[in-house]
Amino acid sequence: MHSAAECQKALCFFCIMNHPDPLVRRSQASHFFQQMPLTDDKDHVLVLSSLRNIAIAQPDDPEFPSLGIFTSMTRLIQKGIHHKQWLLKDQNIYIPYYAAHIIGTYATSNPQSAGKAAESGAIPALLELLRGKISWVEQRVAARALCHLASHNVAFRATMSETEDIVELAMEIASSCLGTVYRQFLATEERNRLKYHCELLTRGLGGVETENRKAEEWGVQLQEWCLYLLTCFAGKGSDRFLDRICESEFLKELCGMRGGIESCKDSPGGLGLIRELCNFEIGRDRISNRREVIENLCDVARSSDSWHETAIECVVLLLKDPGTRNRVIGFSAAAMAQLVELRRTGETITRALLQDYHRIKYGEMRLGSFEVEKALEETWELKVERKKKEKVMNTEELKQRETMAGFLKREGNESFWRGEVEKAVYEYSKALEVCPLKLRRERIVLYSNRAQCCLVMKEAELAIGDATRALCLSGGSRPHRKSLWRRAQAFDMKGLSRESLMDGLRFVEVGRRKDVEIPCFAARLVKKQMHATWPFAAAVKSEVAAGKCKKVERFDHGAAFARADP
Structure with a gap:
Protein backbone atom coordinates (compact mmCIF):
# COMPACT_ATOMS: atom_id res chain seq x y z
CA MET A 1 0.00 0.00 0.00
CA HIS A 2 1.46 3.37 -1.05
CA SER A 3 1.60 5.92 1.77
CA ALA A 4 1.60 9.58 0.75
CA ALA A 5 2.82 10.57 4.23
CA GLU A 6 5.97 8.46 3.84
CA CYS A 7 6.66 9.31 0.18
CA GLN A 8 9.75 11.50 -0.29
CA LYS A 9 9.30 12.22 -4.01
CA ALA A 10 8.47 15.68 -5.26
CA LEU A 11 6.44 14.23 -8.15
CA CYS A 12 4.93 10.83 -7.41
CA PHE A 13 2.28 9.34 -9.68
CA PHE A 14 0.67 7.32 -6.90
CA CYS A 15 0.46 10.33 -4.62
CA ILE A 16 -1.10 12.31 -7.46
CA MET A 17 -3.74 9.62 -8.02
CA ASN A 18 -4.63 9.71 -4.33
CA HIS A 19 -5.16 13.49 -4.24
CA PRO A 20 -8.73 14.30 -3.15
CA ASP A 21 -9.17 17.34 -5.42
CA PRO A 22 -9.93 16.26 -9.05
CA LEU A 23 -8.68 19.54 -10.53
CA VAL A 24 -5.38 19.34 -8.70
CA ARG A 25 -5.05 15.66 -9.59
CA ARG A 26 -5.57 16.37 -13.30
CA SER A 27 -3.12 19.26 -13.30
CA GLN A 28 -0.43 17.26 -11.51
CA ALA A 29 -1.02 14.19 -13.71
CA SER A 30 -0.55 16.30 -16.83
CA HIS A 31 2.69 17.69 -15.43
CA PHE A 32 3.83 14.18 -14.49
CA PHE A 33 3.28 12.91 -18.04
CA GLN A 34 5.30 15.85 -19.41
CA GLN A 35 8.20 15.19 -17.07
CA MET A 36 8.23 11.40 -17.23
CA PRO A 37 10.35 11.06 -20.43
CA LEU A 38 12.77 13.69 -19.09
CA THR A 39 13.48 12.00 -15.77
CA ASP A 40 15.36 8.83 -14.91
CA ASP A 41 13.36 7.09 -12.20
CA LYS A 42 13.60 3.38 -11.46
CA ASP A 43 9.91 3.44 -10.48
CA HIS A 44 8.81 4.33 -14.03
CA VAL A 45 8.26 0.65 -14.80
CA LEU A 46 5.92 0.29 -11.83
CA VAL A 47 4.02 3.41 -12.93
CA LEU A 48 3.70 2.15 -16.50
CA SER A 49 2.53 -1.26 -15.32
CA SER A 50 -0.18 0.50 -13.27
CA LEU A 51 -1.14 2.72 -16.21
CA ARG A 52 -1.43 -0.37 -18.40
CA ASN A 53 -3.80 -1.97 -15.87
CA ILE A 54 -5.85 1.24 -15.65
CA ALA A 55 -6.09 1.39 -19.45
CA ILE A 56 -7.22 -2.25 -19.66
CA ALA A 57 -9.87 -1.67 -16.98
CA GLN A 58 -11.14 1.62 -18.48
CA PRO A 59 -10.10 1.85 -22.14
CA ASP A 60 -12.80 4.41 -22.99
CA ASP A 61 -11.92 6.81 -20.16
CA PRO A 62 -10.77 10.04 -21.90
CA GLU A 63 -9.03 11.51 -18.83
CA PHE A 64 -5.43 10.35 -19.35
CA PRO A 65 -5.57 10.72 -23.16
CA SER A 66 -6.63 14.34 -22.60
CA LEU A 67 -3.73 14.94 -20.21
CA GLY A 68 -0.93 14.07 -22.64
CA ILE A 69 -0.33 10.40 -21.94
CA PHE A 70 0.18 9.63 -25.65
CA THR A 71 2.93 12.20 -26.06
CA SER A 72 4.60 10.85 -22.92
CA MET A 73 4.43 7.23 -24.10
CA THR A 74 5.65 8.16 -27.57
CA ARG A 75 8.70 9.92 -26.18
CA LEU A 76 9.47 6.99 -23.90
CA ILE A 77 9.39 4.63 -26.89
CA GLN A 78 11.71 6.92 -28.83
CA LYS A 79 14.04 7.16 -25.84
CA GLY A 80 14.21 3.37 -25.61
CA ILE A 81 14.98 3.05 -29.32
CA HIS A 82 17.66 5.74 -29.51
CA HIS A 83 19.35 5.47 -26.11
CA LYS A 84 20.48 1.90 -25.61
CA GLN A 85 22.41 2.63 -22.43
CA TRP A 86 19.30 4.04 -20.80
CA LEU A 87 17.22 1.10 -22.11
CA LEU A 88 19.52 -1.42 -20.45
CA LYS A 89 19.63 0.44 -17.14
CA ASP A 90 17.57 -0.79 -14.15
CA GLN A 91 14.25 -2.15 -15.51
CA ASN A 92 13.93 0.32 -18.39
CA ILE A 93 13.87 -2.54 -20.90
CA TYR A 94 10.18 -3.01 -19.99
CA ILE A 95 9.23 0.62 -20.72
CA PRO A 96 8.77 0.54 -24.55
CA TYR A 97 6.60 -2.58 -24.23
CA TYR A 98 4.29 -1.02 -21.63
CA ALA A 99 4.19 2.34 -23.43
CA ALA A 100 3.09 0.73 -26.74
CA HIS A 101 0.55 -1.41 -24.89
CA ILE A 102 -0.96 1.70 -23.24
CA ILE A 103 -1.25 3.53 -26.58
CA GLY A 104 -2.94 0.54 -28.21
CA THR A 105 -5.36 -0.04 -25.35
CA TYR A 106 -6.62 3.54 -25.20
CA ALA A 107 -7.02 3.55 -29.00
CA THR A 108 -9.03 0.32 -29.04
CA SER A 109 -12.57 1.68 -29.32
CA ASN A 110 -12.34 5.45 -28.80
CA PRO A 111 -11.87 7.42 -32.05
CA GLN A 112 -11.05 10.62 -30.18
CA SER A 113 -8.28 8.93 -28.22
CA ALA A 114 -6.97 7.32 -31.40
CA GLY A 115 -6.86 10.74 -33.03
CA LYS A 116 -4.91 12.18 -30.10
CA ALA A 117 -2.45 9.28 -30.28
CA ALA A 118 -1.87 9.95 -33.98
CA GLU A 119 -1.39 13.68 -33.34
CA SER A 120 1.21 12.90 -30.65
CA GLY A 121 3.49 11.25 -33.23
CA ALA A 122 2.84 7.72 -31.93
CA ILE A 123 2.70 6.15 -35.39
CA PRO A 124 6.37 6.73 -36.40
CA ALA A 125 7.49 5.54 -32.95
CA LEU A 126 5.36 2.41 -33.16
CA LEU A 127 6.63 1.81 -36.68
CA GLU A 128 10.19 1.75 -35.35
CA LEU A 129 9.19 -0.96 -32.88
CA LEU A 130 7.46 -2.85 -35.70
CA ARG A 131 10.73 -2.78 -37.62
CA GLY A 132 12.21 -4.84 -34.79
CA LYS A 133 14.41 -2.16 -33.29
CA ILE A 134 14.16 -3.95 -29.93
CA SER A 135 12.63 -7.45 -30.20
CA TRP A 136 9.63 -9.48 -31.34
CA VAL A 137 7.87 -8.85 -28.01
CA GLU A 138 7.73 -5.11 -28.74
CA GLN A 139 6.77 -5.87 -32.35
CA ARG A 140 3.65 -7.58 -31.06
CA VAL A 141 2.36 -4.62 -29.03
CA ALA A 142 3.36 -2.19 -31.79
CA ALA A 143 1.37 -4.19 -34.35
CA ARG A 144 -1.57 -4.30 -31.93
CA ALA A 145 -1.46 -0.52 -31.37
CA LEU A 146 -1.15 0.25 -35.09
CA CYS A 147 -4.15 -2.01 -35.79
CA HIS A 148 -6.33 -0.13 -33.31
CA LEU A 149 -5.19 3.22 -34.70
CA ALA A 150 -5.74 2.17 -38.32
CA SER A 151 -9.26 0.93 -37.52
CA HIS A 152 -10.37 4.55 -36.89
CA ASN A 153 -10.61 6.87 -39.89
CA VAL A 154 -9.39 9.85 -37.91
CA ALA A 155 -6.16 8.04 -37.06
CA PHE A 156 -5.88 6.10 -40.31
CA ARG A 157 -5.27 9.33 -42.22
CA ALA A 158 -2.16 9.88 -40.11
CA THR A 159 -0.76 6.53 -41.28
CA MET A 160 -0.95 7.49 -44.96
CA SER A 161 2.56 8.92 -45.03
CA GLU A 162 3.87 5.59 -43.71
CA THR A 163 1.63 3.38 -45.81
CA GLU A 164 4.27 1.69 -47.91
CA ASP A 165 6.45 0.90 -44.90
CA ILE A 166 3.55 -0.41 -42.82
CA VAL A 167 2.18 -2.66 -45.58
CA GLU A 168 5.62 -4.04 -46.46
CA LEU A 169 6.50 -4.65 -42.81
CA ALA A 170 3.16 -6.26 -41.99
CA MET A 171 3.51 -8.67 -44.92
CA GLU A 172 7.09 -9.51 -44.04
CA ILE A 173 6.35 -10.08 -40.35
CA ALA A 174 3.21 -12.13 -41.04
CA SER A 175 5.33 -14.44 -43.19
CA SER A 176 8.35 -14.71 -40.89
CA CYS A 177 7.32 -13.99 -37.29
CA LEU A 178 6.65 -17.59 -36.24
CA GLY A 179 10.14 -18.56 -37.32
CA THR A 180 11.55 -15.56 -35.47
CA VAL A 181 9.75 -16.38 -32.21
CA TYR A 182 10.80 -19.98 -32.52
CA ARG A 183 14.48 -19.20 -33.10
CA GLN A 184 14.75 -16.37 -30.60
CA PHE A 185 12.75 -17.95 -27.78
CA LEU A 186 11.29 -21.45 -28.07
CA ALA A 187 14.44 -23.01 -29.49
CA THR A 188 16.64 -21.23 -26.95
CA GLU A 189 17.81 -23.00 -23.81
CA GLU A 190 15.86 -21.82 -20.78
CA ARG A 191 18.94 -20.35 -19.11
CA ASN A 192 19.71 -18.27 -22.24
CA ARG A 193 16.25 -16.79 -22.74
CA LEU A 194 15.94 -13.05 -22.18
CA LYS A 195 14.79 -12.56 -18.60
CA TYR A 196 12.42 -9.71 -19.36
CA HIS A 197 10.74 -11.77 -22.13
CA CYS A 198 10.09 -14.60 -19.65
CA GLU A 199 8.71 -12.20 -17.06
CA LEU A 200 6.42 -10.43 -19.53
CA LEU A 201 5.13 -13.76 -20.80
CA THR A 202 4.41 -15.27 -17.38
CA ARG A 203 3.95 -12.22 -15.14
CA GLY A 204 6.29 -14.00 -12.79
CA LEU A 205 3.94 -16.97 -12.43
CA GLY A 206 4.71 -20.34 -13.98
CA GLY A 207 7.79 -22.06 -15.29
CA VAL A 208 9.12 -23.14 -18.65
CA GLU A 209 5.88 -24.77 -19.77
CA THR A 210 3.98 -21.53 -19.18
CA GLU A 211 6.66 -19.59 -21.04
CA ASN A 212 6.39 -21.94 -24.03
CA ARG A 213 2.62 -21.80 -24.11
CA LYS A 214 2.53 -18.00 -23.87
CA ALA A 215 5.30 -17.58 -26.44
CA GLU A 216 3.26 -19.69 -28.84
CA GLU A 217 0.19 -17.56 -28.14
CA TRP A 218 2.07 -14.28 -28.58
CA GLY A 219 3.81 -15.45 -31.74
CA VAL A 220 0.47 -16.29 -33.32
CA GLN A 221 -0.99 -13.00 -32.10
CA LEU A 222 1.85 -11.08 -33.75
CA GLN A 223 0.96 -12.75 -37.03
CA GLU A 224 -2.73 -12.11 -36.47
CA TRP A 225 -2.24 -8.40 -35.69
CA CYS A 226 -0.16 -8.00 -38.87
CA LEU A 227 -2.89 -9.67 -40.90
CA TYR A 228 -5.52 -7.44 -39.31
CA LEU A 229 -3.38 -4.39 -40.09
CA LEU A 230 -3.24 -5.46 -43.74
CA THR A 231 -7.03 -5.98 -43.66
CA CYS A 232 -7.47 -2.37 -42.47
CA PHE A 233 -5.43 -1.11 -45.42
CA ALA A 234 -7.10 -3.46 -47.90
CA GLY A 235 -10.51 -2.27 -46.70
CA LYS A 236 -9.79 1.23 -47.99
CA GLY A 237 -9.97 -0.12 -51.53
CA SER A 238 -6.88 1.65 -52.83
CA ASP A 239 -5.36 -0.11 -55.84
CA ARG A 240 -1.92 0.77 -54.47
CA PHE A 241 -2.54 -1.22 -51.26
CA LEU A 242 -4.42 -4.04 -52.94
CA ASP A 243 -1.86 -4.54 -55.67
CA ARG A 244 0.92 -5.05 -53.14
CA ILE A 245 -1.07 -7.24 -50.75
CA CYS A 246 -2.27 -9.41 -53.64
CA GLU A 247 1.28 -10.34 -54.58
CA SER A 248 1.07 -13.90 -55.86
CA GLU A 249 3.28 -15.73 -53.37
CA PHE A 250 1.84 -13.87 -50.39
CA LEU A 251 -1.68 -14.95 -51.35
CA LYS A 252 -0.47 -18.54 -51.33
CA GLU A 253 1.08 -18.06 -47.87
CA LEU A 254 -2.16 -16.57 -46.50
CA CYS A 255 -3.90 -19.94 -46.76
CA GLY A 256 -1.53 -21.37 -44.15
CA MET A 257 -1.78 -18.43 -41.75
CA ARG A 258 -4.52 -19.85 -39.59
CA GLY A 259 -3.02 -19.50 -36.11
CA GLY A 260 -3.19 -22.00 -33.29
CA ILE A 261 -6.32 -23.91 -32.34
CA GLU A 262 -6.20 -22.63 -28.75
CA SER A 263 -4.22 -19.43 -28.93
CA CYS A 264 -6.13 -17.69 -31.71
CA LYS A 265 -9.41 -19.52 -32.11
CA ASP A 266 -11.41 -16.28 -32.40
CA SER A 267 -9.43 -14.95 -35.36
CA PRO A 268 -9.98 -15.82 -39.03
CA GLY A 269 -6.27 -15.35 -39.74
CA GLY A 270 -5.35 -15.13 -43.40
CA LEU A 271 -8.90 -16.11 -44.29
CA GLY A 272 -10.18 -12.78 -42.96
CA LEU A 273 -7.79 -10.88 -45.23
CA ILE A 274 -8.78 -12.99 -48.24
CA ARG A 275 -12.43 -12.20 -47.46
CA GLU A 276 -11.66 -8.47 -47.43
CA LEU A 277 -9.74 -8.73 -50.71
CA CYS A 278 -12.76 -10.42 -52.31
CA ASN A 279 -14.73 -7.20 -51.83
CA PHE A 280 -12.68 -5.54 -54.56
CA GLU A 281 -12.27 -6.27 -58.25
CA ILE A 282 -8.48 -6.35 -58.16
CA GLY A 283 -8.57 -8.71 -55.16
CA ARG A 284 -11.02 -11.08 -56.81
CA ASP A 285 -8.99 -11.00 -60.02
CA ARG A 286 -5.73 -11.93 -58.29
CA ILE A 287 -7.28 -14.58 -56.05
CA SER A 288 -9.10 -16.24 -58.95
CA ASN A 289 -5.74 -16.85 -60.62
CA ARG A 290 -4.47 -18.90 -57.67
CA ARG A 291 -5.87 -22.41 -57.91
CA GLU A 292 -4.41 -23.46 -54.55
CA VAL A 293 -6.19 -20.56 -52.82
CA ILE A 294 -9.56 -21.55 -54.30
CA GLU A 295 -9.06 -25.19 -53.36
CA ASN A 296 -8.05 -24.21 -49.83
CA LEU A 297 -11.19 -22.08 -49.47
CA CYS A 298 -13.30 -25.04 -50.61
CA ASP A 299 -11.63 -27.35 -48.08
CA VAL A 300 -12.25 -24.90 -45.23
CA ALA A 301 -15.84 -24.40 -46.42
CA ARG A 302 -16.42 -28.14 -46.09
CA SER A 303 -14.84 -28.51 -42.63
CA SER A 304 -15.91 -27.88 -39.05
CA ASP A 305 -13.70 -24.81 -38.89
CA SER A 306 -15.39 -21.92 -37.08
CA TRP A 307 -14.76 -19.77 -40.13
CA HIS A 308 -16.16 -22.11 -42.76
CA GLU A 309 -18.92 -19.61 -43.59
CA THR A 310 -16.27 -16.96 -44.30
CA ALA A 311 -14.66 -19.34 -46.79
CA ILE A 312 -18.08 -19.90 -48.40
CA GLU A 313 -18.57 -16.12 -48.69
CA CYS A 314 -15.25 -15.79 -50.52
CA VAL A 315 -16.08 -18.47 -53.08
CA VAL A 316 -19.60 -17.10 -53.61
CA LEU A 317 -18.22 -13.61 -54.30
CA LEU A 318 -15.82 -15.07 -56.85
CA LEU A 319 -18.60 -17.09 -58.51
CA LYS A 320 -20.91 -14.10 -58.74
CA ASP A 321 -18.33 -11.91 -60.47
CA PRO A 322 -18.58 -12.45 -64.27
CA GLY A 323 -14.89 -11.60 -64.58
CA THR A 324 -13.73 -14.38 -62.26
CA ARG A 325 -16.53 -16.95 -62.46
CA ASN A 326 -15.13 -19.01 -65.33
CA ARG A 327 -11.68 -19.16 -63.72
CA VAL A 328 -13.01 -20.25 -60.33
CA ILE A 329 -15.90 -22.55 -61.14
CA GLY A 330 -13.68 -25.32 -62.47
CA PHE A 331 -11.93 -25.66 -59.10
CA SER A 332 -14.96 -25.03 -56.89
CA ALA A 333 -18.16 -26.33 -58.50
CA ALA A 334 -17.92 -29.90 -57.20
CA ALA A 335 -17.07 -28.83 -53.66
CA MET A 336 -19.68 -26.08 -53.47
CA ALA A 337 -22.35 -28.38 -54.89
CA GLN A 338 -21.87 -30.54 -51.79
CA LEU A 339 -22.93 -27.60 -49.60
CA VAL A 340 -26.20 -26.61 -51.25
CA GLU A 341 -28.32 -28.20 -48.52
CA LEU A 342 -26.75 -26.18 -45.71
CA ARG A 343 -29.57 -24.57 -43.77
CA ARG A 344 -28.05 -21.08 -43.43
CA THR A 345 -26.17 -20.56 -46.66
CA GLY A 346 -27.38 -23.34 -48.97
CA GLU A 347 -29.70 -21.14 -51.03
CA THR A 348 -26.99 -18.49 -51.50
CA ILE A 349 -24.58 -21.15 -52.76
CA THR A 350 -27.23 -22.59 -55.07
CA ARG A 351 -27.95 -19.20 -56.65
CA ALA A 352 -24.25 -18.55 -57.17
CA LEU A 353 -23.73 -21.94 -58.83
CA LEU A 354 -26.82 -21.85 -61.02
CA GLN A 355 -26.92 -18.16 -61.99
CA ASP A 356 -26.32 -18.97 -65.68
CA TYR A 357 -27.31 -22.63 -65.70
CA HIS A 358 -30.24 -22.05 -68.06
CA ARG A 359 -27.76 -21.02 -70.75
CA ILE A 360 -25.76 -24.20 -70.20
CA LYS A 361 -28.89 -26.34 -70.10
CA TYR A 362 -30.15 -25.06 -73.43
CA GLY A 363 -26.76 -25.18 -75.14
CA GLU A 364 -26.18 -21.41 -75.28
CA MET A 365 -22.82 -21.73 -73.48
CA ARG A 366 -20.38 -24.37 -72.37
CA LEU A 367 -17.90 -24.31 -69.52
CA GLY A 368 -15.53 -26.72 -71.20
CA SER A 369 -15.47 -29.18 -68.30
CA PHE A 370 -17.61 -32.28 -67.95
CA GLU A 371 -17.05 -32.35 -64.18
CA VAL A 372 -18.29 -28.78 -63.75
CA GLU A 373 -21.35 -29.29 -65.90
CA LYS A 374 -22.11 -32.51 -64.04
CA ALA A 375 -21.91 -30.71 -60.67
CA GLU A 385 -36.33 -30.54 -60.56
CA ARG A 386 -36.76 -33.04 -57.70
CA LYS A 387 -38.50 -30.47 -55.55
CA LYS A 388 -40.99 -29.83 -58.33
CA LYS A 389 -41.56 -33.53 -58.97
CA GLU A 390 -41.99 -34.52 -55.34
CA LYS A 391 -44.31 -31.58 -54.70
CA VAL A 392 -46.91 -33.06 -57.08
CA MET A 393 -46.41 -36.71 -56.01
CA ASN A 394 -49.21 -38.30 -54.03
CA THR A 395 -48.69 -39.94 -50.65
CA GLU A 396 -48.71 -43.48 -52.06
CA GLU A 397 -46.01 -42.73 -54.62
CA LEU A 398 -43.79 -41.09 -52.00
CA LYS A 399 -44.30 -44.11 -49.75
CA GLN A 400 -43.23 -46.45 -52.53
CA ARG A 401 -40.08 -44.45 -53.10
CA GLU A 402 -39.32 -44.54 -49.38
CA THR A 403 -39.76 -48.31 -49.33
CA MET A 404 -37.52 -48.74 -52.37
CA ALA A 405 -34.84 -46.54 -50.79
CA GLY A 406 -34.94 -48.63 -47.62
CA PHE A 407 -34.62 -51.85 -49.61
CA LEU A 408 -31.64 -50.52 -51.59
CA LYS A 409 -29.97 -49.33 -48.40
CA ARG A 410 -30.22 -52.80 -46.87
CA GLU A 411 -28.84 -54.30 -50.09
CA GLY A 412 -25.97 -51.83 -49.96
CA ASN A 413 -25.23 -52.72 -46.33
CA GLU A 414 -25.12 -56.41 -47.13
CA SER A 415 -22.87 -55.82 -50.15
CA PHE A 416 -20.49 -53.75 -48.03
CA TRP A 417 -20.18 -56.44 -45.35
CA ARG A 418 -19.52 -59.05 -48.03
CA GLY A 419 -16.64 -56.89 -49.27
CA GLU A 420 -18.41 -55.89 -52.47
CA VAL A 421 -17.74 -52.21 -51.90
CA GLU A 422 -18.26 -50.93 -55.45
CA LYS A 423 -21.61 -52.69 -55.60
CA ALA A 424 -22.55 -51.11 -52.27
CA VAL A 425 -21.72 -47.66 -53.68
CA TYR A 426 -24.00 -48.33 -56.63
CA GLU A 427 -26.88 -49.43 -54.38
CA TYR A 428 -26.51 -46.48 -52.02
CA SER A 429 -26.47 -44.17 -55.05
CA LYS A 430 -29.68 -45.68 -56.44
CA ALA A 431 -31.26 -45.36 -53.00
CA LEU A 432 -30.38 -41.65 -52.90
CA GLU A 433 -31.96 -41.17 -56.31
CA VAL A 434 -35.35 -42.45 -55.14
CA CYS A 435 -35.33 -41.40 -51.47
CA PRO A 436 -37.74 -38.44 -50.95
CA LEU A 437 -35.93 -35.21 -50.10
CA LYS A 438 -37.95 -34.68 -46.94
CA LEU A 439 -36.52 -37.89 -45.41
CA ARG A 440 -33.42 -36.14 -44.14
CA ARG A 441 -32.43 -38.81 -41.63
CA GLU A 442 -32.51 -41.58 -44.22
CA ARG A 443 -30.49 -39.51 -46.68
CA ILE A 444 -27.91 -38.69 -44.00
CA VAL A 445 -27.31 -42.37 -43.41
CA LEU A 446 -27.10 -43.14 -47.14
CA TYR A 447 -24.54 -40.39 -47.77
CA SER A 448 -22.55 -41.39 -44.72
CA ASN A 449 -22.52 -45.06 -45.68
CA ARG A 450 -21.37 -44.19 -49.16
CA ALA A 451 -18.62 -42.04 -47.64
CA GLN A 452 -17.43 -45.09 -45.71
CA CYS A 453 -17.26 -47.06 -48.93
CA CYS A 454 -15.18 -44.31 -50.53
CA LEU A 455 -12.79 -44.43 -47.57
CA VAL A 456 -12.32 -48.15 -48.05
CA MET A 457 -11.59 -47.54 -51.74
CA LYS A 458 -9.09 -44.77 -50.78
CA GLU A 459 -11.19 -42.18 -52.61
CA ALA A 460 -10.60 -39.34 -50.14
CA GLU A 461 -12.22 -36.52 -52.15
CA LEU A 462 -15.41 -38.54 -52.75
CA ALA A 463 -15.56 -39.46 -49.07
CA ILE A 464 -15.24 -35.79 -48.08
CA GLY A 465 -18.04 -34.92 -50.49
CA ASP A 466 -20.51 -37.51 -49.20
CA ALA A 467 -19.70 -36.89 -45.54
CA THR A 468 -20.17 -33.17 -46.17
CA ARG A 469 -23.58 -33.72 -47.73
CA ALA A 470 -24.60 -35.80 -44.73
CA LEU A 471 -23.40 -33.10 -42.33
CA CYS A 472 -25.22 -30.37 -44.25
CA LEU A 473 -28.45 -32.34 -43.83
CA SER A 474 -27.88 -33.02 -40.13
CA GLY A 475 -27.18 -29.36 -39.32
CA GLY A 476 -24.51 -27.65 -37.27
CA SER A 477 -26.17 -27.89 -33.87
CA ARG A 478 -26.50 -31.70 -33.97
CA PRO A 479 -24.03 -32.99 -36.57
CA HIS A 480 -24.05 -36.63 -37.61
CA ARG A 481 -21.21 -38.07 -35.55
CA LYS A 482 -20.20 -40.91 -37.86
CA SER A 483 -19.98 -38.50 -40.79
CA LEU A 484 -17.70 -36.21 -38.78
CA TRP A 485 -15.35 -39.09 -38.10
CA ARG A 486 -15.41 -40.30 -41.69
CA ARG A 487 -14.66 -36.82 -43.03
CA ALA A 488 -11.86 -36.42 -40.47
CA GLN A 489 -10.31 -39.63 -41.81
CA ALA A 490 -10.75 -38.51 -45.41
CA PHE A 491 -9.12 -35.14 -44.73
CA ASP A 492 -6.26 -36.99 -43.06
CA MET A 493 -5.94 -39.25 -46.09
CA LYS A 494 -5.74 -36.15 -48.27
CA GLY A 495 -3.07 -34.58 -46.03
CA LEU A 496 -5.29 -31.75 -44.75
CA SER A 497 -4.30 -31.82 -41.09
CA ARG A 498 -6.16 -28.76 -39.86
CA GLU A 499 -9.48 -29.75 -41.46
CA SER A 500 -9.03 -33.29 -40.12
CA LEU A 501 -8.33 -31.92 -36.66
CA MET A 502 -11.37 -29.64 -36.64
CA ASP A 503 -13.65 -32.54 -37.59
CA GLY A 504 -11.93 -34.77 -35.03
CA LEU A 505 -12.42 -32.22 -32.26
CA ARG A 506 -16.07 -31.80 -33.25
CA PHE A 507 -16.49 -35.57 -33.18
CA VAL A 508 -15.13 -35.65 -29.63
CA GLU A 509 -17.31 -32.71 -28.58
CA VAL A 510 -20.51 -34.32 -29.88
CA GLY A 511 -19.59 -37.55 -28.08
CA ARG A 512 -19.06 -35.72 -24.80
CA ARG A 513 -22.53 -34.19 -25.05
CA LYS A 514 -23.89 -37.73 -25.16
CA ASP A 515 -21.56 -38.89 -22.36
CA VAL A 516 -19.76 -41.16 -24.82
CA GLU A 517 -16.19 -42.05 -23.89
CA ILE A 518 -13.59 -40.73 -26.32
CA PRO A 519 -12.44 -43.65 -28.48
CA CYS A 520 -8.72 -44.37 -28.59
CA PHE A 521 -8.65 -44.03 -32.37
CA ALA A 522 -10.12 -40.51 -32.12
CA ALA A 523 -7.62 -39.50 -29.43
CA ARG A 524 -4.76 -40.73 -31.63
CA LEU A 525 -5.96 -38.77 -34.65
CA VAL A 526 -6.47 -35.57 -32.64
CA LYS A 527 -3.02 -35.87 -31.08
CA LYS A 528 -1.43 -36.50 -34.47
CA GLN A 529 -3.13 -33.49 -36.06
CA MET A 530 -2.42 -31.23 -33.09
CA HIS A 531 1.26 -31.87 -33.69
CA ALA A 532 0.92 -31.38 -37.45
CA THR A 533 -0.97 -28.09 -37.12
CA TRP A 534 1.23 -26.56 -34.42
CA PRO A 535 2.05 -23.03 -35.67
CA PHE A 536 5.79 -23.62 -35.24
CA ALA A 537 5.90 -26.98 -37.02
CA ALA A 538 7.28 -25.41 -40.21
CA ALA A 539 9.93 -23.53 -38.22
CA VAL A 540 11.04 -26.75 -36.52
CA LYS A 541 11.28 -28.51 -39.87
CA SER A 542 13.31 -25.66 -41.32
CA GLU A 543 15.71 -25.54 -38.37
CA VAL A 544 16.22 -29.32 -38.38
CA ALA A 545 16.81 -29.29 -42.14
CA ALA A 546 19.40 -26.53 -41.69
CA GLY A 547 21.19 -28.59 -39.03
CA LYS A 548 20.55 -26.02 -36.30
CA CYS A 549 18.63 -28.44 -34.04
CA LYS A 550 19.76 -31.76 -32.69
CA LYS A 551 16.54 -33.31 -31.38
CA VAL A 552 12.79 -32.82 -31.29
CA GLU A 553 10.80 -32.79 -28.07
CA ARG A 554 7.20 -32.12 -27.15
CA PHE A 555 5.74 -30.14 -24.37
CA ASP A 556 2.53 -31.00 -22.64
CA HIS A 557 -0.02 -29.09 -24.71
CA GLY A 558 0.84 -31.09 -27.80
CA ALA A 559 3.33 -28.89 -29.64
CA ALA A 560 6.61 -30.22 -30.94
CA PHE A 561 9.78 -28.19 -30.83
CA ALA A 562 13.46 -28.63 -31.35
CA ARG A 563 16.28 -27.66 -29.04
CA ALA A 564 19.02 -25.53 -30.54
CA ASP A 565 22.60 -26.68 -30.28
CA PRO A 566 24.37 -24.89 -27.40
Missing part, protein backbone atom coordinates in the same frame (compact mmCIF):
# COMPACT_ATOMS: atom_id res chain seq x y z
CA LEU A 376 -24.25 -27.97 -61.89
CA GLU A 377 -26.64 -30.50 -63.39
CA GLU A 378 -26.77 -32.45 -60.12
CA THR A 379 -27.41 -29.22 -58.21
CA TRP A 380 -30.23 -28.27 -60.59
CA GLU A 381 -31.74 -31.72 -60.29
CA LEU A 382 -31.53 -31.71 -56.47
CA LYS A 383 -32.62 -28.15 -55.77
CA VAL A 384 -35.10 -27.53 -58.60
